[in-house]
Amino acid sequence: MATPGRPLIEVLNLEKDYVTGAGVFQALRGVSLNITEGEFVAIMGASGSGKSTFMNLLGCLDRPSRGSYHLSGQDVSRLSSDQLAALRNREIGFVFQGFNLLPKLTALDNVALPLMYAGMTRDERRRQAQAMLERVGLGERSHHTPLQLSGGQQQRVAIARALATRPRIIFADEPTGNLDTETSRQVMDFFSQLNREEGITLVLVTHEADIAGYAQRRIRFQDGRVVEDVTRAEVAA
Amino acid sequence: MIFSSLFETAWHALATHRMRSFLTMLGMVIGVAAVILMMAIGEGAQVMVRESIKSMGSNLFIIMSGASTSGGARVPSGSAPTLTFDDANAISELKDVLAAAPVSSGSAQLIYNGINWSTSVFGTTPDYVVVRDWPMESGGFFNEADVRSGARVVVIGQVVVRELFGGEDPIGKIIRIKQAPFEVIGVLAPKGQSLDGRDQDDIVMVPISSAQQKIHSNAIRNRVRFIMAQAVSEKSMGIAESAITELLRSRHRIGMAQDDDFSVRNLTAIAETAAATTRVMSILLGTIAAISLVVGGIGIMNIMLVSVTERTREIGIRMAIGARRRDVLWQFLIEALTLSLIGCGIGLLLGVGGALLVGNLAGLPVSITPTSVLLAVGVSFLIGVFFGFYPARRAAGLDPIEALRSQ
Numbered sequence: 135m136a137t138p139g140r141p142l143i144e145v146l147n148l149e150k151d152y153v154t155g156a157g158v159f160q161a162l163r164g165v166s167l168n169i170t171e172g173e174f175v176a177i178m179g180a181s182g183s184g185k186s187t188f189m190n191l192l193g194c195l196d197r198p199s200r201g202s203y204h205l206s207g208q209d210v211s212r213l214s215s216d217q218l219a220a221l222r223n224r225e226i227g228f229v230f231q232g233f234n235l236l237p238k239l240t241a242l243d244n245v246a247l248p249l250m251y252a253g254m255t256r257d258e259r260r261r262q263a264q265a266m267l268e269r270v271g272l273g274e275r276s277h278h279t280p281l282q283l284s285g286g287q288q289q290r291v292a293i294a295r296a297l298a299t300r301p302r303i304i305f306a307d308e309p310t311g312n313l314d315t316e317t318s319r320q321v322m323d324f325f326s327q328l329n330r331e332e333g334i335t336l337v338l339v340t341h342e343a344d345i346a347g348y349a350q351r352r353i354r355f356q357d358g359r360v361v362e363d364v365t366r367a368e369v370a371a
Numbered sequence: 372m373i374f375s376s377l378f379e380t381a382w383h384a385l386a387t388h389r390m391r392s393f394l395t396m397l398g399m400v401i402g403v404a405a406v407i408l409m410m411a412i413g414e415g416a417q418v419m420v421r422e423s424i425k426s427m428g429s430n431l432f433i434i435m436s437g438a439s440t441s442g443g444a445r446v447p448s449g450s451a452p453t454l455t456f457d458d459a460n461a462i463s464e465l466k467d468v469l470a471a472a473p474v475s476s477g478s479a480q481l482i483y484n485g486i487n488w489s490t491s492v493f494g495t496t497p498d499y500v501v502v503r504d505w506p507m508e509s510g511g512f513f514n515e516a517d518v519r520s521g522a523r524v525v526v527i528g529q530v531v532v533r534e535l536f537g538g539e540d541p542i543g544k545i546i547r548i549k550q551a552p553f554e555v556i557g558v559l560a561p562k563g564q565s566l567d568g569r570d571q572d573d574i575v576m577v578p579i580s581s582a583q584q585k586i587h588s589n590a591i592r593n594r595v596r597f598i599m600a601q602a603v604s605e606k607s608m609g610i611a612e613s614a615i616t617e618l619l620r621s622r623h624r625i626g627m628a629q630d631d632d633f634s635v636r637n638l639t640a641i642a643e644t645a646a647a648t649t650r651v652m653s654i655l656l657g658t659i660a661a662i663s664l665v666v667g668g669i670g671i672m673n674i675m676l677v678s679v680t681e682r683t684r685e686i687g688i689r690m691a692i693g694a695r696r697r698d699v700l701w702q703f704l705i706e707a708l709t710l711s712l713i714g715c716g717i718g719l720l721l722g723v724g725g726a727l728l729v730g731n732l733a734g735l736p737v738s739i740t741p742t743s744v745l746l747a748v749g750v751s752f753l754i755g756v757f758f759g760f761y762p763a764r765r766a767a768g769l770d771p772i773e774a775l776r777s778q
């Protein structure tokens with residue numbers, strides 16, 4: 135679906151201002167970069183450097199103050215909020231640090247939720263959601279609610295939810311931030327596998343160098359600007 | 372998004388907060404039950420009034436002995452009635468009057484076959500059942516000759532038939548009224564309740580002459596408490612009323628400056644007043660109930676607003692994974708609608724049950740009409756939409772990022 139020859143994500147001079155009581159705060163001060171389909175990108179940087187702000191813009195959850203963003207060759211600023219919702223539903227999966235599962239729903243219903251907004255019937259949704267849960271190794275736990283699952287299991291449910299509509303991109307904002315080392319490793323292995331075997335584009339925010347080490351490309355933010363953008367080959371060199 | 376999923380989502384949300392859903396619904400339940408119950412009572416009262424008016428007879432005047440007072444015409448105790456048989460005859464001769472019947476009334480003890488029953492005894496003329504439009508169920512009414520001769524014959528109402536005779540055929544039987552034997556020659560058809568709530572079927576009628584001789588011992592010869600007169604048509608009631616007044620004033624030789632010693636009252640007008648009063652009462656009851664329905668609706672809005680605030684994060688998550696604004700709007704709207712319609716359903720059951728209970732236990736006339744049911748359902752649907760819309764729009768208008776960030 136991506137326009138041939140064009141990158142999946144094209145960002146030019148992207149800026150984001152936050153208007154607060156204290157005045158206008160510039161969280162992003164002109165970010166330009168491209169991400170091609172199938173890349174695995176880690177975004178790093180100090181706290182407050184604008185990583186989450188940038189991810190939210192890429193994920194079409196928020197709109198930039200200035201600058202342009204093309205996703206699959208499409209100018210996102212021209213889309214209505216309903217079109218953005220449909221885009222998030224079809225093309226994008228989110229994985230958050232805090233999992234963001236609905237606590238009253240079972241794992242199965244959580245994973246089936248994006249499929250509901252995609253207009254699938256109940257039976258179809260359940261079948262597909264169950265298949266996704268099996269892929270993340272939680273086929274047996276589908277009727278547990280998030281509170282009955284460990285942190286690592288909850289994050290796997292969240293990943294299954296992100297994958298449910300078979301999106302092309304997954305945005306993960308510190309997905310291992312709440313997990314121990316061993317669980318983090320499992321989650322990252324799974325992400326690598328998704329990227330390698332299915333060609334899903336992955337953009338991941340992290341503080342930890344070893345987590346960033348799973349990615350092929352590392353982008354470093356500082357005070358709302360990109361200060362470093364290197365591939366693994368370059369790092370090794 | 373598929374519509375049935377909306378109901379599924381709403382149902383799930385309501386089921387996970389069972390206590391809260393129940394309490395919210397309670398407002399609707401009480402409101403709808405109140406509407407049904409109040410309208411049943413109001414409508415029942417109106418039906419009763421309409422029926423008593425129908426049973427009264429049309430274009431009627433009641434002319435009573437004694438000057439009119441604020442509480443109605445009453446003969447001062449001890450003084451004699453001022454109206455006479457001849458007054459009644461003269462009134463019936465008037466051009467605009469169809470018929471007039473004098474009535475002397477009192478209560479007396481009846482005995483048949485060892486059974487006692489106390490009832491009101493009317494002494495009157497055959498014209499009485501004509502003006503009251505009161506048919507016979509069996510047998511016949513006494514005639515002019517019976518009145519002239521003071522015949523010992525009696526016509527009895529339904530209650531008396533039931534109390535004295537049970538299953539037996541009363542025609543031809545002899546009952547004793549204040550010890551004097553009377554032969555039952557007819558049974559009156561049922562009339563039901565009068566406007567003032569008396570049972571009109573608890574009555575016996577005898578020729579007025581016989582009543583004065585044998586039953587109403589303190590009656591003064593040829594004098595009566597009241598006369599029932601019927602105008603020829605509804606239009607002529609005004610003329611008839613002044614003609615009756617003029618006639619009686621000249622017959623009673625009342626001077627220009629003197630007050631009437633009788634009073635003429637238009638029963639149709641009284642009936643209309645009664646009908647209007649019950650209508651007002653019924654509207655009042657309905658209004659009070661409607662207010663409680665609105666209060667129930669505000670309760671729903673209140674809880675929905677709390678629910679939107681509490682579930683801000685959930686809304687953010689739903690938006691992030693692809694819910695459009697209208698999906699969120701529908702989700703909360705349908706939740707509010709489900710609450711109000713389930714509340715309405717329970718309220719309907721309680722209201723109908725309550726109305727039947729009131730009808731049976733308190734003996735009040737109740738009438739549950741399809742209108743009141745439709746009204747209650749329609750209004751609670753509108754309330755669900757109206758009071759659900761604002762919170763739902765608040766939810767749909769949330770910013771996904773801010774909603775996701777909220778705790």
Ligand SMILES: Nc1ncnc2c1ncn2[C@@H]1O[C@H](COP(=O)(O)OP(=O)(O)OP(=O)(O)O)[C@@H](O)[C@H]1O
Nearest residue numbers: 152153154159161180181182183184185186187188
């Ligand atoms: N809604 C907001 N209103 C005002 N300022 C904001 C808002 N969101 C973020 N900021 C500010 O913008 C800057 C960038 O925030 P952002 O969340 O992107 O940082 P981050 O790089 O993700 O940090 P962390 O590593 O701590 O998650 C911060 O200084 C933050 O205070």
Ligand SMILES: [Mg+2]
Nearest residue numbers: 185186187307
């Ligand atoms: Mg962040």
